[in-house]
Amino acid sequence: MNKLAAFTLAxxxxxSALLLVAAFFGLLLDWLPIxxxxxxxxxxxxxxxFHFARNRAAWVKVLLWLPLLPLGLxxxxxxxxxxxxxxxxxxxxxxxxxxPFDLHLNTAKALAGYAVVIWLLGSAPKQMLVTGRQVxxxxxxxxxxxxxxxxxxxxxxxxxxxxxxxxxxxxxxxLVTCVAEESFMRLLVQGPLQRALQRFGAAPxxxxxxxxxxxxxxxxxxxxxxxxxxxxxxxxxxxxxxxTLTGRLSAAIATHFLVNAVHYLLxxxxx
Numbered sequence: 001m002n003k004l005a006a007f008t009l010a011x012x013x014x015x016s017a018l019l020l021v022a023a024f025f026g027l028l029l030d031w032l033p034i035x036x037x038x039x040x041x042x043x044x045x046x047x048x049x050f051h052f053a054r055n056r057a058a059w060v061k062v063l064l065w066l067p068l069l070p071l072g073l074x075x076x077x078x079x080x081x082x083x084x085x086x087x088x089x090x091x092x093x094x095x096x097x098x099x100p101f102d103l104h105l106n107t108a109k110a111l112a113g114y115a116v117v118i119w120l121l122g123s124a125p126k127q128m129l130v131t132g133r134q135v136x137x138x139x140x141x142x143x144x145x146x147x148x149x150x151x152x153x154x155x156x157x158x159x160x161x162x163x164x165x166x167x168x169x170x171x172x173x174x175l176v177t178c179v180a181e182e183s184f185m186r187l188l189v190q191g192p193l194q195r196a197l198q199r200f201g202a203a204p205x206x207x208x209x210x211x212x213x214x215x216x217x218x219x220x221x222x223x224x225x226x227x228x229x230x231x232x233x234x235x236x237x238x239x240x241x242x243x244t245l246t247g248r249l250s251a252a253i254a255t256h257f258l259v260n261a262v263h264y265l266l267x268x269x270x271x
Contacts, residue, residue, distance in 0.1 A: 012051070015118040016044050019111055026107050033080045036108045043071045043112055047119040054123055058196070065192060072116070072184050073220065076109040088168050094269060095159045101270055103169055106176060113180025120187040121249060127194070127202075128247035135246045142238040143258035150231050150259075156267040169264055174257050181217075182252040185236070186243045189213050194244075210240045228271075235259065 023040055026032030032040075050064045085104040092100050130138060150156060190213040197205035217236030223229045238259075243252040263269055 012118050031086050031107045033083045039075050044115050051119045075112040089165050095161050109180045110176040113183045116183040116187050129245050138245050139251050139255040142255050146238045153227050159268050160266050173260050178253045178256040185213050186252050206244050213240050
């Protein structure tokens with residue numbers, strides 16, 4: 001094995017070690033519950049096993065992939081009694097007459113999301129339908145289409161808001177929420193499903209993978225009411241479509257972030 005190959009192979013191990021060190025400091029600072037930290041260690045190990053099984057038989061890959069879904073969801077959604085993730089800011093009104101809003105840093109969700117990026121991003125083959133400038137255009141079009149549906153359906157109003165809290169929201173939303181959710185949905189669910197179903201044809205594989213991931217995305221957000229369900233389904237479809245069209249995780253993240261940024265900065269928030 002040459003030095004370059006050895007270095008490439010070592011990179012996920014080094015990055016995972018740094019991630020686990022970050023988790024250890026999270027425990028010390030009480031930013032991470034110990035029960036979730038244990039699940040995170042199992043999740044990283046399972047990701048590594050799935051990564052190295054990419055050239056194995058299909059049944060082996062499926063067997064190693066199955067525990068990743070419940071582990072990832074448990075890490076992101078688990079809230080042990082008496083524990084709160086670190087508070088970034090708390091504000092009584094984001095704008096006159098608005099609702100109070102607290103922004104917490106979900107360290108477990110962030111660490112799990114970056115673990116997926118570490119182990120699966122480099123091994124995900126790009127299956128793109130568009131190239132060139134369209135790679136940058138589609139996230140804008142999809143984000144605009146989603147907002148065009150959400151504004152009348154949810155009754156969102158023009159409520160611009162700025163300040164230090166906006167900067168913190170954008171930073172946390174991009175680096176935690178969007179990266180974590182999109183890495184999980186695209187690299188761990190949509191991409192593997194699409195590749196596994198290629199035997200049925202490229203178009204059916206892409207459609208089924210996008211449909212499954214869209215429903216999972218909506219269900220993971222536990223929407224309340226038919227309108228909220230509809231918006232989360234459209235959102236999951238838009239973010240998944242960005243990934244399907246471009247083959248890039250960054251396109252899905254960009255679409256997700258554009259929607260959240262416009263919603264927070266210019267419209268009624270929170271609902």
